[in-house]
Amino acid sequence: MKNYTYAWRNLWRNRRRTFITAASIFFAVFFALIMRSLQLGTYDYMFKNIIESYSGYIQVQNPEFWEDKVVDNTMLPDEDLISTLKADKNVLELIPRFESFALASSGSRTKGVMIMGINPEKENLLSDVKNKLVKYRLTEAAIDSLTREDIPRNTLRNLKLFSGSSYSGDGKLQTELGIRDKDTSHIMPLFRKHAGVQNGYFSQDSQGALVGNRLAQYLGLSRGDTIVLLGQGYHGTTAAGKYAIDGIVRLPAPDLDNKIVYLPVTRCQELYNAPGRLTALVLHIKDNSDRAIEQTVERLMSRIDSTYRLMGWKEMNDTIVNQMDADNKSGMIMIGILYLVIAFGVFGTVLMMTAERRREMGVLISIGMRKSKMAIIMLYEMLLIGIMGIMSGVAVSLPVIIYGYHHPIVFSSKMAKMWEDYGFEPVMAFQWIDTYFIWQSLVVAIIVLIAAMYPVFRIYRLKEVEALKA
Amino acid sequence: MKVLELKNVHKVYNTTQVEVHAVNSVTLDFDQGEFAAIVGPSGSGKTTLLNMIGGLDKPSQGQILVNGTDLTRLKSSELIDFRLYNIGFVFQSYNLIPVLTAKENVEFIMNLQKWPREKRDRRTRELLEAVGLADRMNSRPAQMSGGQQQRVAVARALASKPKFILADEPTANLDTRSTENLLDIMETLNKNENMTFIFATHDPRVMKKAHRVITLEDGKVIEDRKKQ
Ligand SMILES: Nc1ncnc2c1ncn2[C@@H]1O[C@H](COP(=O)(O)OP(=O)(O)O)[C@@H](O)[C@H]1O
Ligand SMILES: [Mg+2]
Numbered sequence: 144m145k146n147y148t149y150a151w152r153n154l155w156r157n158r159r160r161t162f163i164t165a166a167s168i169f170f171a172v173f174f175a176l177i178m179r180s181l182q183l184g185t186y187d188y189m190f191k192n193i194i195e196s197y198s199g200y201i202q203v204q205n206p207e208f209w210e211d212k213v214v215d216n217t218m219l220p221d222e223d224l225i226s227t228l229k230a231d232k233n234v235l236e237l238i239p240r241f242e243s244f245a246l247a248s249s250g251s252r253t254k255g256v257m258i259m260g261i262n263p264e265k266e267n268l269l270s271d272v273k274n275k276l277v278k279y280r281l282t283e284a285a286i287d288s289l290t291r292e293d294i295p296r297n298t299l300r301n302l303k304l305f306s307g308s309s310y311s312g313d314g315k316l317q318t319e320l321g322i323r324d325k326d327t328s329h330i331m332p333l334f335r336k337h338a339g340v341q342n343g344y345f346s347q348d349s350q351g352a353l354v355g356n357r358l359a360q361y362l363g364l365s366r367g368d369t370i371v372l373l374g375q376g377y378h379g380t381t382a383a384g385k386y387a388i389d390g391i392v393r394l395p396a397p398d399l400d401n402k403i404v405y406l407p408v409t410r411c412q413e414l415y416n417a418p419g420r421l422t423a424l425v426l427h428i429k430d431n432s433d434r435a436i437e438q439t440v441e442r443l444m445s446r447i448d449s450t451y452r453l454m455g456w457k458e459m460n461d462t463i464v465n466q467m468d469a470d471n472k473s474g475m476i477m478i479g480i481l482y483l484v485i486a487f488g489v490f491g492t493v494l495m496m497t498a499e500r501r502r503e504m505g506v507l508i509s510i511g512m513r514k515s516k517m518a519i520i521m522l523y524e525m526l527l528i529g530i531m532g533i534m535s536g537v538a539v540s541l542p543v544i545i546y547g548y549h550h551p552i553v554f555s556s557k558m559a560k561m562w563e564d565y566g567f568e569p570v571m572a573f574q575w576i577d578t579y580f581i582w583q584s585l586v587v588a589i590i591v592l593i594a595a596m597y598p599v600f601r602i603y604r605l606k607e608v609e610a611l612k613a
Numbered sequence: 614m615k616v617l618e619l620k621n622v623h624k625v626y627n628t629t630q631v632e633v634h635a636v637n638s639v640t641l642d643f644d645q646g647e648f649a650a651i652v653g654p655s656g657s658g659k660t661t662l663l664n665m666i667g668g669l670d671k672p673s674q675g676q677i678l679v680n681g682t683d684l685t686r687l688k689s690s691e692l693i694d695f696r697l698y699n700i701g702f703v704f705q706s707y708n709l710i711p712v713l714t715a716k717e718n719v720e721f722i723m724n725l726q727k728w729p730r731e732k733r734d735r736r737t738r739e740l741l742e743a744v745g746l747a748d749r750m751n752s753r754p755a756q757m758s759g760g761q762q763q764r765v766a767v768a769r770a771l772a773s774k775p776k777f778i779l780a781d782e783p784t785a786n787l788d789t790r791s792t793e794n795l796l797d798i799m800e801t802l803n804k805n806e807n808m809t810f811i812f813a814t815h816d817p818r819v820m821k822k823a824h825r826v827i828t829l830e831d832g833k834v835i836e837d838r839k840k841q
Contacts, residue, residue: 152712152713153712155712156712503710503711506710507710509669510696510697510701510721510722510769510770511693511694511698511725512725513694514693607664608664608669608670
C-alpha cells in the first residue's frame with residue numbers, strides 16, 4: 144500500500160466534503176483567472192490605444208521638452224540623428240510631431256486645445272487618423288428622420304440613448320445600437336442617408352485642420368467652418384492662424400478627443416514660427432514587446448548624442464501607468480479577499496479531517512507507523528484536493544479566456560453609454576494565457592499547503608494514549 | 614527465556630484535584646509463549662499497565678525490559694519503531710483502518726516493515742485462513758461483523774511475528790459465540806506459533822481460557838496464578 148493510495152482512499156471517506164472543498168478551490172481559481180485576464184487584458188488594450196493614438200512606443204525629443212513643453216524646447220533634428228535612427232534594425236519609419244497648446248475659438252466659444260502637427264501620410268502608420276474620421280453622427284435631425292423609417296424597436300430605443308454620438312466605423316455603430324447582422328444590409332443605407340457625415344482627410348500642403356469630435360461639438364464646428372488658433376510661438380513670438388476644418392475625427396480616448404486639433408506639420412511650424420523644428424520624432428518600430436523596446440532605447444541611447452533624449456511609452460505615460468498600477472493593486476486585493484475566504488474553507492475541512500481521524504492516527508502510530516509517514520499522507524490528501532480544484536479551475540477558465548481573447552467584450556446600449564460617460568472605452572479585453580496562470584495556481588497551492596500544516600502539527604504533538612481514547 | 618520483565622513499575626497521574634496511583638509497584642515477568650490475562654475490576658489499572666508494556670505510555674518509576682531493552686529509556690520516536698518490530702496490538706474496538714480491506718489491514722504492518730510482496734502475500738493468506746476469513750479478504754471493515762473485525766485485528770497484530778501480543782479487553786464488544794471463536798483462534802495461534810499473548814480483561818470467558826491469571830486491585834498485583 145503506497146502512501147498516495149491510502150491518501151486517495153481517504154479522500155473518498157467523505158465524498159461530499161472532498162467535493163465541496165475541491166469545488167471551492169475550483170471557483171476561486173476560475174474567478175481569479177478570469178478577473179486577472181480581464182484586468183490585464185483591459186490595461187493592455189487601453190495602453191495600446193493611448194500608444195497608438197498618441198505617444199507611440201518610443202520618441203526622440205529635446206531633453207528639456209518633457210519637463211517644460213514649450214515651443215522653445217523643440218528640436219531641430221540633424222542629418223546624423225535621422226540616419227542613425229533610420230539605420231536601427233527595429234526602426235521602420237520616423238514620424239514627425241509638433242505638439243503645442245493654443246486657444247481655439249469659433250464664433251463666441253473658446254477653448255484651450257492641443258495642437259498636433261503631423262505628417263498626414265506617415266501618421267497613418269501609427270495613429271491611423273485617417274480611419275478615425277467621423278462617418279455618422281446621430282444629431283436630433285438624423286434621429287428624427289431615422290425614426291420615421293422602418294427600424295427595429297430596440298435600435299430605435301438605443302438611438303435616443305446615443306443621441307449626439309458620432310461613429311468613425313460601421314462596426315461600433317452596429318454594436319452600440321444593437322443592430323443585428325441580418326439587418327445591416329437594410330439599415331446601414333438608412334444610416335448613411337440620414338446620419339452620414341461629409342468628411343475628409345488632409346494632405347501635407349493643406350491649409351486646413353482636423354479636429355476631435357467632442358471638441359468640434361463643443362465649438363459647434365463642422366466641415367468647412369473656420370477655427371482661429373492663438374498661442375505663443377518660438378522665442379516669444381505670437382502664434383496666430385485661421386484654418387478651415389477639413390475633417391472631424393473621433394479618437395477613442397475621450398480626453399484627447401476633447402482637445403485635439405491636427406495640422407499638417409509644416410503649417411504648424413509656420414504657425415509657431417519654428418520652421419524645421421519638431422517636438423518629437425516618433426519611432427515606428429517593428430517589435431513592440433517590452434523587451435525589444437528596452438533594448439532599442441538602450442542601443443540608440445549609446446549612438447545619439449546628448450542633445451537628444453529617448454523616451455519609452457511607459458515614461459511618457461507615467462500618470463496612466465501609475466493609475467493602472469493602483470487599479471491593478473485593488474484588483475489583487477479583491478483576489479486576495481477571495482483567497483482568504485477560500486483559505487478559511489480549506490482550513491475548516493482540514494480541522495474536521497484532523498478531528499475525526501484522531502483516534503485512527505493514534506492507532507496507526509501505536510502499531511508502528513512513523514509520524515513523518517502519517518504527516519506525508521495527510522499532506523498528500525490536501526494536495527490531491529488542491530490539485531483537483533486548481534486543475535479543474537484552470538481547465539474550465541482556459542476555453543473562456545481563449546474565446547474572450549478573440550472576442551473582447553464590447554458593451555452595447557446602456558452599458559456602453561455609461562462607460563463612455565465615465566471616459567472609458569466600453570471594451571473589456573482578455574489577456575492571453577500568461578504567467579498569471581502560474582501565479583494564481585501557485586498561490587492557491589501554497590494556501591492549501593499552509594492549511595495542511597495544521598494536521599502535520601497535530602500529528603507531531605499527538606500522544607498515543609490520549610488519541611486512542613478519542 | 615523471559616520476553617518481558619517489569620521491575621517495580623509505578624504510574625502516578627497528577628490530576629488537578631487528586632493524585633491517582635494507577636499502577637503501584639508492579640513487578641512481573643513473562644516467558645515466551647505465555648497466554649496470560651491481567652484481570653481486575655474497572656479502574657484497577659489494567660489499561661495503564663498494558664499501555665506501558667506496549668511503550669505507548671511511560672512509567673513514573675521502574676523499568677520495563679523487552680528482551681533486555683529498557684523501554685523507559687527510549688525516545689518517543691524510537692518507541693514507534695520499537696513497537697513496529699516487537700509488539701502486536703489488539704484493541705477493544707477493533708480499530709481496523711476503515712478504508713482498507715481485510716487483506717490490506719493484515720498486510721499493513723508488514724508493509725511498514727517493507728516485506729517483499731511474495732512473502733507478505735503468503736503470510737496474509739495463512740493468517741486470514743487461520744482466523745477463518747480467507748473468503749473475506751477484500752471486504753472492508755464496515756462490511757464485517759464485530760467478531761470478524763476482531764479476528765482481522767488479531768491477524769494484523771500477529772502478521773509480522775512480534776515478540777508478544779497485547780490485547781486490551783478484546784472480547785468486550787463481542788457476543789458469546791464470537792468470543793469463543795476468537796479465543797479458540799488465539800489459543801491455536803499461541804500453540805502453533807508459540808506466540809506470547811497478554812490480555813487485559815474482566816471477561817470470565819477469557820479468564821477461564823487463560824493459562825495464567827494476574828489479578829490487579831488499585832494498581833497492585835494481589836494474585837498471580839499459573840494453571841497447569
Ligand atoms: N490520563 C489519566 N489521567 C488521570 N487519571 C487516569 C488517566 N488514565 C487512567 N487514569 C486513572 O487510573 C486508574 C486506572 O485506570 P485504567 O488503567 O484505565 O483501569 P482499567 O483499565 O483497569 O479499567 C483509574 O482510576 C483512572 O481513573
Ligand atoms: Mg481499561
